[in-house]
Amino acid sequence: MTDRFDERRNPWTRRAVATKYANPWIVVEEHDVLTPKGKPGIYGVVRPRALAIGVLPLDARGGTTLVGQYRYPLDRYSWEMPEGGGDKSVPPVESARRELLEETGLVAGSWLEVLHMDLSNSISDEHATCFVAWDLEQRVAEPEDTEELRLRHLPLSALVDLVIDGAITDSLTVATVLKLLALARSERLPDELAAIVARGLTGT
Numbered sequence: 001m002t003d004r005f006d007e008r009r010n011p012w013t014r015r016a017v018a019t020k021y022a023n024p025w026i027v028v029e030e031h032d033v034l035t036p037k038g039k040p041g042i043y044g045v046v047r048p049r050a051l052a053i054g055v056l057p058l059d060a061r062g063g064t065t066l067v068g069q070y071r072y073p074l075d076r077y078s079w080e081m082p083e084g085g086g087d088k089s090v091p092p093v094e095s096a097r098r099e100l101l102e103e104t105g106l107v108a109g110s111w112l113e114v115l116h117m118d119l120s121n122s123i124s125d126e127h128a129t130c131f132v133a134w135d136l137e138q139r140v141a142e143p144e145d146t147e148e149l150r151l152r153h154l155p156l157s158a159l160v161d162l163v164i165d166g167a168i169t170d171s172l173t174v175a176t177v178l179k180l181l182a183l184a185r186s187e188r189l190p191d192e193l194a195a196i197v198a199r200g201l202t203g204t
Contacts, residue, residue: 062200
């Protein structure tokens with residue numbers, strides 16, 4: 001007997017796909033479908049052309065750097081870790097290196113991939129890969145023409161408080177901070193990074 005919850009089974013029937021809008025960053029599709037109940041319907045799907053990239057930089061004392069910018073779709077200001085889009089044909093860590101340098105002027109000698117996320121799986125196939133970076137060296141930031149950025153330096157403990165209090169709502173930042181805490185508590189971080197995180201959380 002077929003398992004009705006078989007994770008490999010797609011209960012939707014896709015009858016046709018039409019591109020309704022496209023630009024260099026996204027494609028919007030309308031799918032003519034049969035629902036899992038067998039009824040005709042439509043499903044709108046947004047397909048970003050880039051991989052979402054995030055990186056949480058940590059200095060030797062456990063401090064981090066946030067980026068502040070006005071987020072046009074939200075119509076409000078947002079503080080978040082360095083983020084951007086990466087070419088899907090390029091290793092994600094290379095895109096993370098580029099974003100970190102562009103937005104903060106930082107170069108990191110050590111990297112740890114900590115998170116994969118599907119960002120809005122009811123309407124989009126956008127996927128994110130997030131990193132923690134340390135062994136930092138300060139260079140010159142190179143923001144893009146579309147970016148008007150401010151930088152804020154603070155201890156990791158302060159960032160955790162902002163996340164827990166809901167002052168920071170950016171999904172990549174929230175998820176990466178919480179994943180880092182979980183990895184630290186379960187002693188699953190490299191020794192050097194674990195020591196940095198401990199200093200950042202305790203101030204010692």
